[in-house]
Amino acid sequence: MGLKRSHAEMSGRSKQDAPADQAQSPYMPMFEAFRAELDEHHARREDIIKASRDITAASKKIIFTLQRIRKLKEPLPAHVVKTNADHYKIIEERFKTVAKHLQGINAYRYARQISGGCQEWMEAVSFQHYLVTGQLLSYEDSRVMLLDVSKDEEGKSIDLGPEDWVLGIYDMTGELMRFSITAMATHGLPTIPPDNTSDPASDSMDVDGRGGSSGQQRSVLTDMRLLRAALEGLDAGSGPFAKDAEKKMDVMRSSVEKVEKSLYGLIVRGAERPKGWMPDTNEGGRAVEVEG
Known part of the structure; x- marks a missing residue:
C-alpha cells in the first residue's frame, strides 16, 4: 500500500511553502474583502434586529400603561407620564444606536429588520395621541417625530x-x-x-x-x-x-x-x-x- 502524496508534494512544493504561494494569489484579497463585507453586513443586521426587538418590547409596555386611562382628550396622568418616560428613553436610545446603519440604500436593505419596531412604536404614539387629542396622528407628524427621536450625535436619523x-x-x-x-x-x-x-x-x-x-x-x-x-x-x-x-x-x-x-x-x-x-x-x- 503506497503513501498518499499531497498536491503540493506532487507539484514539487513542500507543505510549508504552500500557504505562502496561496497568499500570493491575486484572488485572495478579493475574497477577503467579500468576507469582511459579509461579516459587516451580518453584524449590522443583528444590531438592527436586537434594537427592533427592544423597541417593540418598550412600546408594548407603553401601550399597557396607556390602557389604564379612562378619559379622552385630557392630559396624561402624572403616573402614566412617569412610568412611560423610561420606556420612551429606551426607544430613543435604540433608534439612535441603529440610525447610522439605516442611511442611503441600507434604509431599504434593512427595512424588514427595523419594520417591526417602527410599527409597534407607531401603534404606541398614535394611541397616546388619540387618547390626548381625540385625533389621528398623521403620517407627516409621525415622520417628524421619528426623525427627531432617532437623530444621533452625527445628525443621522431614521425616516418612517x-x-x-x-x-x-x-x-x-x-x-x-x-x-x-x-x-x-x-x-x-x-x-x-x-x-x-x-x-x-x-x-x-x-x-x-x-x-x-x-x-x-x-x-x-x-x-x-x-x-x-x-x-x-x-x-x-x-x-x-x-x-x-x-x-x-x-x-x-x-x-x-x-x-x-x-x-x-x-x-x-x-x-x-x-x-x-x-x-x-x-x-x-x-x-x-x-x-x-
Whole structure:
C-alpha cells in the first residue's frame, strides 16, 4: 500500500511553502474583502434586529400603561407620564444606536429588520395621541417625530416609511377596541368631548384630510368605523406590504365588530347587567385572533 502524496508534494512544493504561494494569489484579497463585507453586513443586521426587538418590547409596555386611562382628550396622568418616560428613553436610545446603519440604500436593505419596531412604536404614539387629542396622528407628524427621536450625535436619523405608518394604524384599532370594551364595564361607550369652537367640522376625526361626521356624538366606535372605511379603500398593491395589510385588515374588522357587538349587548341588556359586568366578545363574529 503506497503513501498518499499531497498536491503540493506532487507539484514539487513542500507543505510549508504552500500557504505562502496561496497568499500570493491575486484572488485572495478579493475574497477577503467579500468576507469582511459579509461579516459587516451580518453584524449590522443583528444590531438592527436586537434594537427592533427592544423597541417593540418598550412600546408594548407603553401601550399597557396607556390602557389604564379612562378619559379622552385630557392630559396624561402624572403616573402614566412617569412610568412611560423610561420606556420612551429606551426607544430613543435604540433608534439612535441603529440610525447610522439605516442611511442611503441600507434604509431599504434593512427595512424588514427595523419594520417591526417602527410599527409597534407607531401603534404606541398614535394611541397616546388619540387618547390626548381625540385625533389621528398623521403620517407627516409621525415622520417628524421619528426623525427627531432617532437623530444621533452625527445628525443621522431614521425616516418612517408610509407602509410602517399604515400598519401601525391598523394595529392601533386593536388598542381602541380594548380601551372601549374596558370602559364599557363602568362608564359606557367612550365618547369624545367636543372642542370649544363654533366650527362643527372641527369636532370630527380627520382621516385623510376629510374629517368625520359632525351629525352625531363622536365616540371611539364612530372613529373606528371611519378608520375602517378609509383603510378598506386602501390599494396596497402587491408584495410583502400587501400581505401584511391583508392580515391586519381582518384583525381590524374583527376589532370594530367586537366593539359593535359589545355596545349592542350593553344597550339591550344594560338594565339587567350586574355591577362590574364585562361585555362578552367571544361569541360569533369573525374567527380572527386579535394580536396582543
